[in-house]
Amino acid sequence: MKVLFIGGTGLISKEVSKLAVEEGVDLYLLNRGNRNSFVPEGAKVIYGDINNRKEMNTLLDEHHFDVVVNWIVFTEADIERDIAYFTGKTEQYIFISTVATYQRPPLHYMVDESTPQHNPWWKYASEKIACEDRLRQELRENGFPMTIVRPSQTYGNTSIPFAVTSGVHPWTLIDRIINGKKIIVPGDGSSLWTITHNTDFAKGLVGLLGNSETIGEAFHITSDEVKTWDQYLAVLGKVVGVKPRIIHMTSESISLFMPEFKAPLFGDASTSYVVDNSKIKSFVPGYKATTNFEQGIRESIAYFEENPELQTIDHVLNEKMDYAIASYEEFLAQIN
Incomplete structure (x- = not known):
């Protein structure tokens, strides 16, 4: 062929x-x-x-x-x-x-x-x-x-998927987890999502x-594995050996501080759904996704550790996230 x-x-x-x-x-x-x-x-x-x-x-x-x-x-x-x-x-x-x-x-x-x-x-x-x-x-x-x-x-070895992160510099997310910086999760972290x-x-x-x-x-x-964003983040923390510090923010708030995330959040990542793979399985007998997220992300982290030149950081996004988190927490403190 x-x-x-x-x-x-x-x-x-x-x-x-x-x-x-x-x-x-x-x-x-x-x-x-x-x-x-x-x-x-x-x-x-x-x-x-x-x-x-x-x-x-x-x-x-x-x-x-x-x-x-x-x-x-x-x-x-x-x-x-x-x-x-x-x-x-x-x-x-x-x-x-x-x-x-x-x-x-x-x-x-x-x-x-x-x-x-x-x-x-x-x-x-x-x-x-x-x-x-x-x-x-x-x-x-x-x-x-x-x-x-x-x-x-x-995703694959050269990527580390998440809802709010840097696609060009994926190690940014892991760097934040390792250094105890808070990780922004859309909504209350309970949206169902599929990563393949x-x-x-x-x-x-x-x-x-x-x-x-x-x-x-x-x-x-797609994979048949379905997790919430909080669960995906917990797996990332488990793999690197550091419990992530989570801050839940509404998609509206995230988008105000970082407008570049508005379309992918409202148009995809912040909506909850489960994918039915019955059709591909009927046309491709035996099709089954066999790499679960923990296994796949372990391979990704190992690849980045073996290639430290890939551990680049998106400093601009880091600053935006830090500012968004600080402003959001200040607002919440005023309510309390």
Whole structure:
């Protein structure tokens, strides 16, 4: 099976690339060559910029792929570009969407692929919804062979997931825990949330490659493990051997001090829901997420400890969090 990944070296996609090659897939990665250290042995690299249409038409002219997976599509314009590139050049086009497209806040705690899609809080999610709608239209009108995949928050060795933290400098959260600084948790910490290890997501995605029965279908691929934010933080503390100091703050308050968190909090992380993975399990028999959060985060912490150069700190965010916490606690003290 000849498969093209556009990207293929990111946090989620690198594990999918690795597993695909191990499963015997003839894998091609189209990227600009900036992350060659993440290219698995056995994969072939096509160097190019997906947004350079003249270059792409030349690079893709002699190729036909059984499957194309684009890991870096975010807007409807990206979808239009890919429809133009890959119509007649693939038997299956997989679009990587997100579970954040589901209704926020959800009307029912259990979310499956039939859950309405509506998220006015977060432009990222709204644009993914528009991408999905455009693909369905192209399938109806012209038979474009699309499949939609929706990951949840997914992590791996190079990341440390949490609700309020630094994505670029993930060690910031661990540094705060170790040094006894308070950790901001949205709401009262009881929102239910699902975090998925990238090796588990890979098993589901690779299982969908080349399956003609998935055309026109949407799947989310997540862990079945569900914890509250307080529980996730407790696991982080257990792994590093320090009990985290928690401060619960409303999402509104967090957003006033750190506006960059407003969309992902109201549009995703502060809403409580449970993901039903029955559909992916029915199409990929035997699919099961086997890396629980404690195991996965132990691997992440070990990786950062083995690579101390990655233990960078987001000092700007640290200052914002310290100021937010101090102001919030001063306000609460005035009430008492």
